[in-house]
Amino acid sequence: LQVDLWQPSSPLHIVEGTVVDVRVPRNTTWSLLPYLQQANIQYTILISDLQEAIENQTGGRSHRNRRSLSGYNYEVYHSLEEIEDWMHYLNRTYSDLVHMFSVGKSYEGRPLYVLKLGKRSRPYKKAVWIDCGIHAREWIGPAFCQWFVKEALQTYQTDPDMRKMLTQLYFYVMPVFNVDGYHFSWTNDRFWRKTRSKNMRFHCHGVDANRNWKVKWCDEGASLHPCDDTYCGPFPESEPEVKAVAHFLRKHRKQIKAYLSFHAYAQMLLYPYSYKYATIPNFNCVESAAYNAVNALQSAYGVRYRYGPASSTLYVSSGSSMDWAYKNGIPYAFAFELRDTGHFGFLLPEMLIKPTCTETMLAVKNITLHLLKKCH
Numbered sequence: 318l319q320v321d322l323w324q325p326s327s328p329l330h331i332v333e334g335t336v337v338d339v340r341v342p343r344n345t346t347w348s349l350l351p352y353l354q355q356a357n358i359q360y361t362i363l364i365s366d367l368q369e370a371i372e373n374q375t376g377g378r379s380h381r382n383r384r385s386l387s388g389y390n391y392e393v394y395h396s397l398e399e400i401e402d403w404m405h406y407l408n409r410t411y412s413d414l415v416h417m418f419s420v421g422k423s424y425e426g427r428p429l430y431v432l433k434l435g436k437r438s439r440p441y442k443k444a445v446w447i448d449c450g451i452h453a454r455e456w457i458g459p460a461f462c463q464w465f466v467k468e469a470l471q472t473y474q475t476d477p478d479m480r481k482m483l484t485q486l487y488f489y490v491m492p493v494f495n496v497d498g499y500h501f502s503w504t505n506d507r508f509w510r511k512t513r514s515k516n517m518r519f520h521c522h523g524v525d526a527n528r529n530w531k532v533k534w535c536d537e538g539a540s541l542h543p544c545d546d547t548y549c550g551p552f553p554e555s556e557p558e559v560k561a562v563a564h565f566l567r568k569h570r571k572q573i574k575a576y577l578s579f580h581a582y583a584q585m586l587l588y589p590y591s592y593k594y595a596t597i598p599n600f601n602c603v604e605s606a607a608y609n610a611v612n613a614l615q616s617a618y619g620v621r622y623r624y625g626p627a628s629s630t631l632y633v634s635s636g637s638s639m640d641w642a643y644k645n646g647i648p649y650a651f652a653f654e655l656r657d658t659g660h661f662g663f664l665l666p667e668m669l670i671k672p673t674c675t676e677t678m679l680a681v682k683n684i685t686l687h688l689l690k691k692c693h
Contacts, residue, residue, distance in 0.1 A: 318345055318352075321508055323662050324583065326525075327538060327547045330632040338659045340367065340508065363660055370664050371507050391467050392670050394456045397427075397500045400463065400492055404430055411470055413437075414483065420491075421561025424514045427496045429561050434469050435487040444487040445575040445685060446566065446647075451526045451638065453498030453509045454663045455581040457655050457673055462492035462579065464674035465681065482685050489565075489573070495526050495558060508663060512556050516543040524550035527580075528634065529559045530641035533592040538634030549636050562638075567645060575649035575688055576642035577681065582662055583654035584620065586611055586680065587627035589643040591652075592635040594628050599648055602692035606649060609687065610680040617676035620656070627652065649688060653677065 322328065323338040331337055341349055353360050364370050374394065389403055408417035414436065419428040435442065447465065449458035469488065472479045482488075493499045497513035511523025521544040528539040531553035535541060539549040554560040566573060588603050597603060607624040614622055623630055627639065631654070643650040656665055656673045665673065 318349060320345075320349075322546065324659060325632055326510075326634075327540065327545070329538065336659070338363070338662055363662070364664065367664070374664060374667065375503070375507075389467075391460070391464050391674075393667050394460060394670075395463070396503050397493060397496055400459060401428075401430065403463065404432060404492070407432065407466065407470070414470060414473065415466075420565045421557060423495075423497045423558050424512060424556065425497045427500070429494075429496065429558060430491070431565075432466060432490045432492070433487055434466065434483060434490060436484045438484050441572070442485065442487050443574045443688075444489060444569065444572045445577065445688070446489045446491075446573050446642070447577045447579070447681075448491040448494045448562070448638070449579040450493040450499050451495055451578060452580060453495050453502040453511070454507065455579075455655075456502070456663070457581045457665045457670065458579040459492050459499065460670050461655065461674050461677055462490055464670075465678065466490055466492075468678055478682055478686060481689070482682070485689055486685065487572075489569075491562070494562065497558075498523065498526075510546050511548065512558060514550075514556060519543040521548075524548050524556050526556055526559055527578075527638055528636040529553060529556050530563065530636045530638050532637070532641040532644050533635040536592060536635035538592070538632060539636050547634070553636065559638075563641065566642060566647070570646045573647050575684065576639065576647045576651070577684070578638055578652045579655060579677075580652055581655045581665065582657055582659070583631065584622045584656055584658050585630055585654040586614075586622050586624040587630055587639070587652045587654065588624075589626065589640050589650055591627035591631075591637045591640045592633060594626075594633075596626075597643065599692075603649060605692070606684050606687045607651070610683045613683040614676045614680040617679055618672055620672075620676055622680075649684065651684065653680070 321340040404417050407415045416433040419430050421429045449462035502509045511525050513522050525547045528549040534553040535549035540547045586607050589597050611622045611624045639650045639652045
């Protein structure tokens with residue numbers, strides 16, 4: 318039985334009492350369901366026709382006004398090409414607050430674009446790094462990164478908090494980390510997760526870009542098999558995307574005080590460690606930042622997020638970007654798992670982009686303002 322595991326990401330994390338979300342090809346449901354009944358495993362069918370759900374999301378997009386940049390629609394999902402056009406447009410239009418640059422090239426040769434947001438008010442400023450779309454199929458991530466940039470630029474004049482943030486800090490925002498995978502999820506396989514690098518021996522593509530960092534690399538929660546979704550790669554930073562971002566973060570490690578990475582789905586705010594059950598040295602500061610951020614998020618629509626160390630709140634995984642950032646001296650490292658908790662999974666409907674981004678924005682502003690206050 319070939320199933321695509323949505324939650325958790327690896328069979329290793331399935332223990333008694335775990336809720337598991339799987340995607341199955343239509344022709345295998347007939348053998349799977351009797352098997353589950355026989356084994357006395359309760360199940361619910363969440364989406365009975367996934368193909369239809371995918372087509373509803375991306376099918377009619379040519380008719381919708383996605384391309385006009387002045388009227389750019391932040392409440393729909395955008396292809397990589399549209400996101401890159403949008404970045405170029407902002408770079409031209411908001412040159413006082415936006416600087417666009419590339420940190421390198423992907424495996425397939427695409428530029429890895431980052432937007433630097435902030436007032437050039439003084440030569441040295443602390444910074445916050447934000448990335449989205451490490452996993453290709455988690456489309457709500459890149460949607461949030463774009464939303465964050467829009468909010469920063471639109472409310473800078475009117476919102477004193479935003480003004481303070483952009484005056485006192487720089488934000489490095491990478492809307493699509495895994496550009497090749499994201500593009501592939503639009504053109505070939507909506508549920509593609511990994512990068513697109515080739516493996517000659519196994520004819521499998523891709524590495525899990527969130528298992529490829531040089532921190533307890535390929536230990537628990539990562540796979541050595543190239544065909545697995547959590548494949549850690551042939552060596553740490555084997556993926557040009559990971560290598561490029563790691564290089565940039567290392568170079569700016571004294572400046573960058575927070576690392577925020579956006580994933581889906583589970584409704585969680587996670588902090589280190591991912592690779593072991595242990596308490597980080599600055600636990601009190603990070604824990605209180607997470608607690609306040611989750612409360613701020615909940616204040617919008619009552620959506621509850623769980624928060625805590627990734628290992629005990631979600632599951633143990635090694636080689637993650639968050640752990641790496643923390644280990645490399647970035648004191649506030651967080652990974653968000655955005656909506657939902659499995660009803661739509663990776664196919665979060667476009668009508669939920671706005672509420673999801675609105676509430677997440679409150680959490681991010683909360684963390685950022687926490688950063689500007691001294692925490693002891």
